[in-house]
Amino acid sequence: MTDNKRRVVITGMGGLSPIGNSSSEMWENAKKGKLGIGEITHYDASDSEIKFAGEVRDFDPSALMSRQEARRLSRFTQFAISAADEAFRQSGLDMEKEDPLRCGVNISSGIGGLDIIEREHSKALKKGFDRVSPLFIPMSITNMAAGMTAIRLGFKGSCTCLVTACASSTNAIGEAFHYIRDGYAEVMAAGGTESCITPLAIAGFHSMRALSKAQDPARASIPFDRERSGFVMGEGAGVLMLEEYEHAVKRGAAILGEVKGYGASCDAHHMTAPLEDGSGAAACMDMALRDAGISPSDIGYINAHGTGTPLNDKGETRAVKTVFDDHTNDLIMSSTKSMTGHLLGASGAVEAILTVSALQDQIAPPTIGYKVPDPECSIACAPNQAESIRTEYAMSNSLGFGGHNASLVFRRA
Incomplete structure (x- = not known):
């Protein structure tokens, strides 16, 4: 497209x-x-x-x-x-x-x-x-x-x-x-x-x-x-x-990466709580993929919104499974908020930098502090240690109060 x-x-x-x-x-x-x-x-x-x-x-x-x-x-x-x-x-x-x-x-x-x-x-x-x-x-x-x-x-x-x-x-x-x-x-x-x-x-x-x-x-x-x-x-x-x-x-600039797609949607559901089925976030991710002109199977890494709140992590996991279906098993979705905490309005930009860097080095940063698996968040999250990836594309998600959802797709330089 x-x-x-x-x-x-x-x-x-x-x-x-x-x-x-x-x-x-x-x-x-x-x-x-x-x-x-x-x-x-x-x-x-x-x-x-x-x-x-x-x-x-x-x-x-x-x-x-x-x-x-x-x-x-x-x-x-x-x-x-x-x-x-x-x-x-x-x-x-x-x-x-x-x-x-x-x-x-x-x-x-x-x-x-x-x-x-x-x-x-x-x-x-x-x-x-x-x-x-x-x-x-x-x-x-x-x-x-x-x-x-x-x-x-x-x-x-x-x-x-x-x-x-x-x-x-x-x-x-x-x-x-x-x-x-x-x-x-x-x-x-x-x-x-x-x-x-x-x-x-x-x-x-x-x-x-x-x-x-x-x-x-x-x-x-x-x-x-x-x-x-x-x-x-x-x-x-x-x-x-x-x-x-x-x-x-x-002008001979060094290219670090490429922005390929962007999606934005609204849950139109609740002042602070996300939709439990993740449908609003799923629609946003799907928009970003279509905007990039790629299929879900092209994504190898997702930098999750991953705040550590019970509803957010569960809903985001459901959204990813909805969009990526069988390819979910081939994804790594980690949360760098495990290291930084939640930077609110700055979080998406810092996480975009880390996502572009992950593509450059072909390394998924870890989700640290992870000990007790949750069956409702059953996606590989690079627990406690960075993992190698082989992918040309990665996604970064952000979800905000008011039901705001935003996703970016990046391509490796």
């Missing part, structure tokens, strides 16, 4: 997460099965039942910007700039040779600057609302990561921020892919960012009974395990530099 469409390739990847502060470091640690989850240090969690999160460690924004600029940007925006800067440098783009109106940005965030909202509200209650910072609004609004990235890179084309909860950055990459494929741009910086390991965010998800209360970090984020009880909050960012194929070839 895409034979007469423009091809879209990946020429740069940048990211940071609880398992690394660059895309290459993330991938090396993912292959090793490194656990990035530990005790919460962003605030005093001693009185909370939730003790663990996946925090980005040793992040220094002064390596990218002045201290004054860093003070004017919230952490989620700093993350986005860091990831985009890495992807841009890797791509080798020279803006003096590009039409900036043909270069765009689609960087999402599920929640945005919640840390700033909490901080300024607390200040207002103590000192009066007239003391709220004049930077409160620009620091907290969700689109600022995209806007500041565009300013940083000099990209003057379409600049958008797509918000679909935990599917946000997968949708952002997919929409940017179609935007280039359909001729509206040559280059798009696409992905997502999130940093909301805050008292209010943790309390909100905890009150929904969505978070793991595990006392052992190694058994906190355990997708597909029968004893799974919720997800672990994470933070980070991922940005892919997407580029029209002929444009990339003409």
